[in-house]
Amino acid sequence: MPDSTHGGAAVQVPNSSATTVPVSAALANACDSHLHIYDPRFTAIAPIVADATVEEYRCVQALIGTSRAVVVQPRAYWTDNSCTLDAIQRLGPASTRGIAVVRPDATDEALHVLHAGGIRGIRFSLYTDMHAVVGFDMVEPLANRIAEFGWHLQLHWTADQIVGHRDLLARLRAPLVFDHLARMPLPGGTAHPAFAVVSDLLDRGKAWLKLSGAYLDSLVGAARHYDDMDPVAKAWVGAAPERLVWGSDWPHPTEAWHKPDDALLYDLLAQWAGSQEIRRKILVDNPALLYGFEAA
Template structure:
């Protein structure tokens, strides 16, 4: 194993039932499956080495916390090799699973259509987890990618520190697709909600041009659970544009520096972030239907009777 790609801790493989009961049809909009490594080799350019966290492990967690729909996001450890993502999606119920892929840039129309048929609804650009990175947004490259995926109705997902981008973030409002930001905007530790980048993010959300994932609070702070500094960030996002928010577990919590949480503890954070039950339903159920092009809930699911 390369010293540049150190091992990271596994998730808690024994998830508990959270104290908070989630609404029927809730969706985990940000998770990864990994391995088995004997079948899906990791990229040589990766910066961390995770253990196998396979689809069966992920399904066990979803069942424990009461989540019925899921969006798998291509992790950086596989680069643009989307085979595991596609294989997992095509082996799942298409009414309940969607994906976000990473594109190499040379895909033809048929390749993109195959990804779409598998359930992919977005393209991810990771501007953080790379050996060399620049704080400036690669606006020309992002525009080219957005124009490529727009005919499919996809969105562009960015993993970026919005505080580093600053006011230049506003330029993303002119892209022909919505832009989705992971990890509550992924503010650098110590950055606050008054910064230019976060204010620009709120403007984009207010205009309906950006979405934000309520994920990975442990990536924004060195505090332990319940990560209290993140409450202010979540409140600002909620009060600005609750219709542009989705939520996710960030399972299996790769590269987490600190104590590994049980996923039930992460679900229970929603009591603070989304205190109203109607608001939780909007963010966990209704908003993902729009963003990820899920089919409408079946009557049994909508009534909470789904198995």
């Protein structure tokens, strides 16, 4: 667990290879719109990431200077959202929101409890069938049910899956949020047909996109700061800067052997955004609108 310095104080950074603080300045009310909390106090159906509790995540906030957060339900807890709800309360309900995982058998009462607890969307992580909790057949029925809450559907899908379900995505009543740069595969990147599908949804105000997880599709890796993903990220910024949010994806559950540098991931946004005005939109203004935080 490396040490970094933030404001002159030593900061422990679990599940991160950060050794220095970000170059980019912290912004008031900046939001990390994608993180996971794993807490051994709650029963999981799969192995959980160690050292990824609320207390450990506060070290990440101290490192990068974010004060708002969106906790995304991990697959390990299936549809038991207790850990995520607990994290929202412990991080502070005024500054934290959550994304749950539910199935069509969820009762109306259960959905109301989730909303009261700070949940503002549900996730469909279908990028891989491994430990899949939900299915494509559940997307539209659940979209219809959550519309009354003003929630959105958060989608972690492959680019091919996005193209294959373009008609479904176009008719859904609930807003969409695409995870991790919409998983544009390299070397094609924005040449993939999914880029046009997502761009159209962004243009029509039906979708948002997370500038997160650059390491997931990079072919060059950390040694080159994932720079082969720069054209994809900059293309999204150019297409719809008002529909983007940023997330750390801490504790980086897909990266078992080498954890990314969270200071570097934070600094990548400044490089992609190109201006302080757009960076502020992505870190502060856009998440305030999407997740219902008090306006800055």
